[in-house]
Amino acid sequence: MTDYFKEYDLKDYSEIVQELTEYYSKSLDIDFQRGSFFNTFDRVMAEKVFKISMTEICLQDRNCIVYDIPEPEAEAFVVYAQRRPILFDYCIHICTANIINGAPLPLALRFFSTRVLDGEIKRPTPAHRERRSDFDKSVVTYQMLVTAAVLHGLPLTRNDATDGGSACDAVAEAMKNCGERVTYTQLKDFCVHPKKKNLRDEVETFLRFENGDQAVLISTPSPTRGLREILTKIHGTR
Secondary structure (H helix, E strand, O other), X not given: OOHHHHHOOOOOHHHHHHHHHHHHHHHOOXXXXXXXXXXXXXXXHHHHHOOOEEEEEEEOOEEEEEEEOOHHHHHHHHHHHOOOHHHHHHHHHHXXXXXXXXXXXXXXXXXXXXXXXXXXXXXXXXXOOOOOOOHHHHXXXXXXXXXXXHHOOOOOOOOOOOOOOOHHHHHHHHHHHOOOOOOHHHHHHHHHOHHHHHHHHHHHHHHHHHHHHHOOOOOXXXXXXXXXXXXXXXXXXX
């Protein structure tokens, strides 16, 4: 570590990249389930808000997944499932899994499945083109950016004409080290582009739900950034 960073217990850029590489490498153990409605903001939040839990059971020598949801939450879940396509898919999945595997269903879900089969309820039309299903990966990427920018004090982005040194650069390098082809520009867009605002809002909503007032977001002031900037200006390195 550079001596003047070490004096203030700050990691230099290469050490930050190494830390992020290790973090992302461990995150690859998560099944991101690309292309599945499981890996969406709506599904992830529904599981928490409506207290949906999964249980693995053995049925005729095979392992099966069944779901449990309290009756009051099931009633609310059905209401939202008729408004949001992903929740509709998830509700159908839960009903199908429990019926096939002989598990009980709340009354609200039994009525829902009957009305779907009778053609009374149809999948709601998406308000816009549905995004790729990679919410878990978006959360991991966001947390890496927060680590680099807020915890370690790197600038979130940089002037496109300059070379490296930002949180987006560090995360891009870390993901590249793990075989993931993500560019600085893609990460910068994730952080600041208006077209990515909905995705940022979803990730931040999830983190606030998970961590409450302790949630650390990209907008959270960094306690080390000012010191890092001063030392970098004085010594002319990252």
